[in-house]
Amino acid sequence: MSAELVTNSAPAARRPPVIYHIALELAREPGHPFGDRDHAYHLYLPLKPGGEIDAEGWRRSRAACRVRRLRPNQPEISGRILHGPGGHWIFDYPPDAAADDENGFRLEREHFVPGEYVSIREDDGSLHAFRVISVKAL
Numbered sequence: 001m002s003a004e005l006v007t008n009s010a011p012a013a014r015r016p017p018v019i020y021h022i023a024l025e026l027a028r029e030p031g032h033p034f035g036d037r038d039h040a041y042h043l044y045l046p047l048k049p050g051g052e053i054d055a056e057g058w059r060r061s062r063a064a065c066r067v068r069r070l071r072p073n074q075p076e077i078s079g080r081i082l083h084g085p086g087g088h089w090i091f092d093y094p095p096d097a098a099a100d101d102e103n104g105f106r107l108e109r110e111h112f113v114p115g116e117y118v119s120i121r122e123d124d125g126s127l128h129a130f131r132v133i134s135v136k137a138l
Contacts, residue, residue, distance in 0.1 A: 017046035017057030019064045019138045022112050024120075024130035041091075041120065041130060042068040043112075044138070045081060051111035051135065058083055067091045069102075091120075 026032055026039035044066045046057030058065050058081070065081040069091070079093035079101075089107040104110075105119035105127060112118070116132045 017054060017061050019044055019061060020047050020112070021134075021136050021138055022047075023133040023135075024118065025133050027117055027129040027131045029128065035131065036072070038070060038072045039128075040070045040133075042070075043081065045112075047112055047135070051113045051116075052109075053089065053107060053112070055083060055087070055108075069093075 020043075022043040022045065024041040024043065026036040028035050032039075044064060046054040046061060046065070048054045062080075067079050067081050069077045069079075077093050079091050082090045082092050084090045084103070087108040089104040091102040091104075093101060102123050103121050105121055107118060110116070110118045112132055112135050114132050114134055117129045118132065119127055119129050121127050
């Protein structure tokens with residue numbers, strides 16, 4: 001990602017928000033001393049200039065906001081990203097998916113900038129740290 005997020009010169013209320021592809025990989029933790037690039041998430045969200053999730057942009061572009069989850073030896077699962085009660089962000093997978101919904105731990109406060117870390121509470125209830133690998137405007 002460049003030093004500045006992409007902006008558009010049209011008034012904010014009229015232009016569609018820029019959607020970013022955010023790649024996350026499991027960070028170092030017990031059992032994964034080097035992290036795990038095969039345990040990953042790909043988020044598609046609008047971001048503010050500092051890298052925070054743009055909740056207003058999400059409201060205007062919900063259909064474009066989605067998640068892809070990858071885990072070793074499991075099929076990829078895709079779902080929607082929802083803005084839940086208290087400002088929490090939820091990964092909502094299809095009802096027929098093997099996974100229950102997951103949520104980001106304080107994602108509303110995080111900065112999606114390469115090298116930073118974010119936490120996700122996965123479907124089994126465990127909390128894992130993920131490193132932001134890349135952030136690219138679509």
